Amino acid sequence: MTAGLDPLRLTARDARRLLTDGEIAASELVKTYLDQIARVEDRVHAFVLVTADNAAKYATEIDQEAGATRGALAGLPTAIKDNMVTEGVTTTCGSRILGNYQPVYTATAVRRIWGDHIVMLGKSNLDEFAMGSSTENSAFGPTRNPWDLSTVPGGSSGGSAAAVAAGEALWALGSDTGGSIRQPAALCGVVGMKPTYGAVSRYGLIAFASSLDQIGPLTRTVYDCALLLRGITGHDPCDSTSIALPGEIELPAAERLDGLRFGIPTEYVSTGIEPGVLERFEQTVTLIEELGATCVEISLPHTEYALPAYYIIAPAEASANLARFDGVRYGYRSPHAGDLTEMYEATRGEGFGAEVKRRIMIGTYALSSGYYDAYYGQAQKVRTLVRRDFDTAFAQVDLIVSPTSPTVAFGLGSRTDDPLAMYQSDICTIPVNLAGLPAISIPCGLAGHLPVGFQIMGPAYSENLLLAAAHALEGAIGFDALPTFADSSAGARGADRR
Amino acid sequence: MISRDDVAHVARLARLRLEEAEADRVTAELARILEHIDKIGELDLTGVEPTAHVLAVADVLRADKPRPSLSRGDALRNAPAVSADCFRVPRIQS
Numbered sequence: 075m076t077a078g079l080d081p082l083r084l085t086a087r088d089a090r091r092l093l094t095d096g097e098i099a100a101s102e103l104v105k106t107y108l109d110q111i112a113r114v115e116d117r118v119h120a121f122v123l124v125t126a127d128n129a130a131k132y133a134t135e136i137d138q139e140a141g142a143t144r145g146a147l148a149g150l151p152t153a154i155k156d157n158m159v160t161e162g163v164t165t166t167c168g169s170r171i172l173g174n175y176q177p178v179y180t181a182t183a184v185r186r187i188w189g190d191h192i193v194m195l196g197k198s199n200l201d202e203f204a205m206g207s208s209t210e211n212s213a214f215g216p217t218r219n220p221w222d223l224s225t226v227p228g229g230s231s232g233g234s235a236a237a238v239a240a241g242e243a244l245w246a247l248g249s250d251t252g253g254s255i256r257q258p259a260a261l262c263g264v265v266g267m268k269p270t271y272g273a274v275s276r277y278g279l280i281a282f283a284s285s286l287d288q289i290g291p292l293t294r295t296v297y298d299c300a301l302l303l304r305g306i307t308g309h310d311p312c313d314s315t316s317i318a319l320p321g322e323i324e325l326p327a328a329e330r331l332d333g334l335r336f337g338i339p340t341e342y343v344s345t346g347i348e349p350g351v352l353e354r355f356e357q358t359v360t361l362i363e364e365l366g367a368t369c370v371e372i373s374l375p376h377t378e379y380a381l382p383a384y385y386i387i388a389p390a391e392a393s394a395n396l397a398r399f400d401g402v403r404y405g406y407r408s409p410h411a412g413d414l415t416e417m418y419e420a421t422r423g424e425g426f427g428a429e430v431k432r433r434i435m436i437g438t439y440a441l442s443s444g445y446y447d448a449y450y451g452q453a454q455k456v457r458t459l460v461r462r463d464f465d466t467a468f469a470q471v472d473l474i475v476s477p478t479s480p481t482v483a484f485g486l487g488s489r490t491d492d493p494l495a496m497y498q499s500d501i502c503t504i505p506v507n508l509a510g511l512p513a514i515s516i517p518c519g520l521a522g523h524l525p526v527g528f529q530i531m532g533p534a535y536s537e538n539l540l541l542a543a544a545h546a547l548e549g550a551i552g553f554d555a556l557p558t559f560a561d562s563s564a565g566a567r568g569a570d571r572r
Numbered sequence: 573m574i575s576r577d578d579v580a581h582v583a584r585l586a587r588l589r590l591e592e593a594e595a596d597r598v599t600a601e602l603a604r605i606l607e608h609i610d611k612i613g614e615l616d617l618t619g620v621e622p623t624a625h626v627l628a629v630a631d632v633l634r635a636d637k638p639r640p641s642l643s644r645g646d647a648l649r650n651a652p653a654v655s656a657d658c659f660r661v662p663r664i665q666s
Contacts, residue, residue, distance in 0.1 A: 178646040272627050285625050314632035315625070382609045393586060400587070402659050404650035415587070417662045423589030431588060435579070435598055436605060438586040452612050454622030459615070461623060493601055494608055510626030534626075 079103065081110040081241030082556050086150055086298040089244055093149050094141070100149030103244075104133035104193050107151040110241045111195070117559060119217050120227075120237035122156045122166055124196035132193050145191035147305055153243035155234050156197035157204050158184050158289070159278045163194075167280045168202040168212040168230075171399050171406045171425030181278025182313065183247060183289045183306040190305050195243050199233030202427045203396065204254055204282045206230050207499035210490055211429045218486070219262060221524050224563035225483035228258030228499070234292045235262035239557050245293040245302055249279055251286045252384055253478075253503025256515035259292055260478035260527020263517045263557065265299045265544075266292045270534045271510035272317040274303075275310030283391035284315075286384075286507045296516060296545040300325050303537065324538045326545035332366035334543065337471035341377035342502055348481045350521025355477045358518040358528050361550045362475070372471060374463040379456045380505040385497060386440050386453035387508070392430075393437030399425065432493060461509045468533045473543055476502050478515040478527030485563070506531050514544045517553040523562070525555070574602050 079098065084106075092098045108126050115121065129151065136149045154160065157167045159177035166172050180188070188194070201211035209217040209232025219227040220240040227236040231248030235258035238246050248255040250268035259266025267290045274289040281287060291302035304323035310316045338359065343352065359369050401407035401421030408420035426434070440449035467474060479499060489496045506513045511534055518528035528547070532540040579599045583590050590598060644657055653660040 175650055178642060178649055272629075311634060315627055315629070317627065317629065376615075379612055379615060382611045385605065385609055386612075397587075401652060402661055403647075405652070407652035411662060414662050414664050418587040419589040422587055423591075426588070428594075431590070431594075432598065432601060432605075434586050434588060435582055435602060439574070439578070439582045439602070439606075442582060442585060449609070451622060452617055454624060455617040455620040456612055456615065457623040458620050459617075461626070494604060508623075 079106045081106050084244065085295050086244050086293065086301055087295065089150060090147070100133040100136040100193065101130065103149055104129050104151050107195055107241070107243060114220070114240050114559060115242060117218065117223055118220055118236050118240045118242065119215055120198055120233045120240060120242050121153070121196040122168065122199050122212070122214050122233070123164055125163060125194060129193050129195050136191055136193070145189060147187055147301070148191035150192050151195050151244045152187065152192045153195055153198040153234055153237040153246035154184055155200055155231050155246070155248045157200055157249060157280045158247065159280065160184055160194070160197070163197065165197065165280070166214065168200045168214065169426065169430070170213040171421070172404070173213070173406060175404055179278060182275035182310045184278065186308070187302070187305045198231070198237050198246055201230035201232070202430050203280070203392070204230040204249055204251060205392070205429050205433055207253070207257055207496050208489065209233060209258070210486065211427055213427055216486060219483045220557035220559055221263060222483065223559065223561040224485055225524065226261070226486055228261035228479070228483065230254040231266070231292060232258045235259050235264055235266065238262070238264045238292050238294060240559070245291060245298055247289060247306070248292050249287055249289050250507065251282050251388060252507050253500040255290045255292060256503050256513060256527065256529060257479045257499055259515045261483040261525065263525030263553070263555065264292055264294060265296055265514065265516050266290065267299050267303060267514040268506065268512060269303060269307065269537060270319070270512045272315055273307045273319055273512070273537065275308070275313040275316045277310055277312035281395040283388040284395065285391060286388060296326055296514070296541055296548045299514065300541045319537060320535055321538065324541070326541045328542040328546040329549055330366050331362060331543060331546050334367040334473065335471040336362055336367055336369045337372035337467055337474045338369055339372050339374040339377065339467070339474060339476060341374050342476035346480050346498070346501065347477055348521065351477050351479070351481060351526050354519040354521055354526040355528060358547070358551065359475065362547060365546055365550055370471065372467050372474065374467060374505065376456065376459040376463050377505060380460050380508055381497065381501055383453040383456035383460070384504045384508060385436065386449050387457065389433040389437030390440050390450050391437070393434045393441065396430070396434055429493070457508045460505055464505070464509045464511060472539065474531040476529050476531070478502060478529040482521050482524035482526060502529060510534060512537050512540055514540055516544050516548050516551070518551050519553060520555055523558070574599060574606060
């Protein structure tokens with residue numbers, strides 16, 4: 075390790091200052107992370123692909139660049155979730171069907187930060203096609219949680235969250251369709267944010283559910299989150315559902331919450347939240363009041379219908395989006411087929427994993443003749459009710475808070491046989507995706523030896539308010555625990571895996 | 573209740589080959605998931621407008637001006653099989 079640089083603690087804000095002041099070189103900074111990857115990656119498996127040589131080479135080029143011509147994020151080592159296409163760098167989406175896919179273009183969000191001279195360390199692991207809440211659905215093996223290697227990091231951006239927590243990346247990009255940034259951020263003790271739908275271009279994000287998907291940052295601090303978000307937001311002519319935010323993302327400095335009104339939805343905290351998680355949540359609510367804000371109970375009455383609506387809408391959109399994987403233009407093609415139809419069926423049957431097939435089946439069923447109105451049509455109406463709930467709530471309060479996930483990190487394999495139990499992981503995160511709203515998860519302490527996430531949700535385009543409030547609260551929480559890379563199941567197995 | 577035949581029909585629509593054991597498992601799983609989804613039936617949704625999309629933007633158009641696009645070589649670069657600068661597929665009928 076380079077003297078003085080601790081990859082488990084270093085923030086992008088500090089790294090940027092050290093680089094600008096000439097106290098460290100970009101190549102030193104990148105080496106710090108590549109060394110940490112060499113040290114812990116065989117235990118964590120946060121990456122599908124580590125691009126070490128390219129990263130080291132590019133860092134050296136940045137060091138030779140004059141300060142004035144360096145981009146705003148120059149030299150900052152970054153992990154990119156492997157569902158964002160990167161020209162010339164294999165992009166798998168965690169799937170066998172794209173195992174050897176060489177993109178011929180780059181996702182806009184990635185292109186933007188490449189333009190700011192960010193250094194990509196590699197492509198981080200994910201549930202196949204971002205479908206999952208544990209990163210166990212990756213065709214390339216699960217990622218493990220650095221806080222306890224016998225537990226999952228959450229998902230689907232589990233590789234991005236684990237990489238940041240394990241000091242294998244300074245920060246990372248993820249994507250969030252129903253909680254896929256916030257839930258792994260919570261389970262790994264880092265910050266994760268889903269922006270307002272449309273704030274970040276989806277061009278080059280391999281589509282899962284187009285009306286829900288959104289790219290966002292996973293970082294160590296709220297300040298870093300704002301810094302990275304600022305780099306990726308903006309209208310993109312290549313994505314007609316992208317929009318320009320009303321103002322630039324501000325770097326947060328707030329320390330107080332005076333005058334703000336926070337809503338606590340009774341439906342989110344009434345049932346199903348683990349006692350340890352609820353305790354940390356309630357302590358954090360007390361801190362909000364100590365910072366000068368008021369907290370009131372509110373109701374989002376259709377919350378219990380959000381999960382079933384999501385599990386129609388997301389699979390329906392997925393079944394249409396994933397029709398393109400047919401063995402003709404890219405990806406895997408089955409050799410076990412005679413005619414074209416057999417080739418399609420065999421390619422998809424062999425190329426997709428169990429969860430992806432399950433969702434394609436749900437989605438195709440929900441969209442099929444005779445069921446469309448009963449399922450998809452009704453789910454879209456529920457979506458309207460969920461949106462209205464938030465509209466009504468935001469007439470009374472500025473922000474809404476809840477636990478990010480009802481539980482801390484759960485054991486590897488403990489939910490893989492029960493899809494519905496896995497889906498319950500996202501019960502607190504799915505509603506804002508349906509409503510298109512921004513939300514952030516910040517660490518709010520430990521329950522036992524595992525991190526707990528605190529979610530703050532805001533009205534559309536309220537990114538700056540959300541970041542300011544999260545920043546003030548983060549300061550009051552003062553979360554400074556570090557992952558141990560211990561394996562709580564190792565004793566039981568009578569073997570120390572380290 | 574979804575049947576094994578329904579599953580076979582939907583798998584055909586989705587161009588998805590499921591092995592026997594897989595189809596059995598999927599049938600049971602889909603039945604449970606659909607049961608959960610049926611909770612929506614508790615709601616009276618008469619007169620509620622559907623939400624397909626949350627953004628208040630529609631009919632986004634760009635100027636109708638030609639611009640460079642993917643080259644043929646790039647478009648074919650990931651193809652599993654190529655013939656005469658085209659995607660090659662197996663015969664349409666056995």
